[in-house]
Amino acid sequence: MVTKHRFVHRVRTDLRHIGLLALAVACGPALAARPPIDLGGLPGGTYSSARVINARGEIMGLATDPQTFAYLQVMWVGGDISVRSECCGAGLGVPRALNRKREAAGYADEGYEDGHWYWNADGVPTRLPGLPGGIDRGSAYDINDAGQIVGYSVDTNLRRHAVVWKRTTLARDLSDELGGTNSAATGINNAGDIVGDADGIVFVRRNGVIERLGPGTALDINDSGLIAGYAPGRVPVLWRNGVREYLPGLDGPVAYGHTITSLNNAGDLVGFTFPKTGPLYNTAVLWRNGRAIDLGRYPGGTVSAAYGINDKGQIVGEGNVEPGGPMHALRWTVKAGAAPVVELAQD
DSSP states (O other), X not given: OOOHHHHHHHHHHHHHHHHHHHHHHHHSOOOOXXXXXXXXXXXXXXXXXXXXXXXXXXXXXXXXXXXTOOEEEEEEETTXXXXXXXXXXXXXXXXXXXXXXXXXXXXXXXXXXXXXXXXXXXXXXXXXXOOTTSOSOEEEEEEOTTOEEEEEEEOTTSOEEEEEEETTEEEEEOHHHHTOSSEEEEEEOTTOOEEEEETTEEEEEETTEEEEEEXXXXXXXXXXXXXXXXXXXXXXXXXXXXXXXXXOBTTBSSOTTOEEEEEOTTSOEEEEEOOSSSOOOOEEEEEETTEEEEEEOOTTOOOEEEEEEOTTSEEEEEEESSTTOOEEEEEEEBOOSSSOOOOBOOO
């Protein structure tokens, strides 16, 4: 429970942070990114999307098969694309996280509820086991380098339980520890720290101890313990040492209407929004050192979104390359590290 004194302290901290962000937005130098690279798709295919990137720069995503038009899971390594699998039956399999060993975790759109899936280092998919006696539905959100996967699974009463898998084995149901009705684990770092939310309250689990951070939803936790997520109203925020900070927007001190998708160990985040000026199409965004930076679109394209970032400053996502055209997998490269963005370069 948050005490009244601590709640007041957090509100004051948030307001002070908003003021500092407003000053940064008003006074900071303009930053512009060079165009992203089109990673391409399968020969003859029309659609591709890069969803996750690991520490080695290997990328996993989706691409359409030119004959069947099915969405296949694919991998880009050194600029070359290869098919990983066609998982999930009639469902659309989407990777959400990729570790250093090329193991991935994600979900498949299977109608009423999603299915939780794991891809091994060779790209072979496995449907993860659900709760004993449950309905075998849910989703996997993250995987660390040790092969620990977090997500949720659904019981017979259609309640969501935050769970942990060790590769293809269900290792832990966190719902008893959390004491909630509905919960999901959404991020895990290499120390095994887990974040998620239970009945609308963000939690972090470290060394078996649950700490509650207040209302909202969690996205991820990095190896430094920085947590990304949303405050109520879907406002992007960070929790740093338990204190909530609002992220700035492209056009203001708070990122209203912005979506965050990935956090790296340097504290950089990526996502997307639409700018208040110009065409109202999504544009990819990088957050670094209290700044929101428009990563732009492919030359001639009208829309872009960033889905993943690694510690090297490599960012992946999707965007069209001509107005009204299909999405193509894109990669941006920015200077790595926590220093301000001075120069953005492409490979």
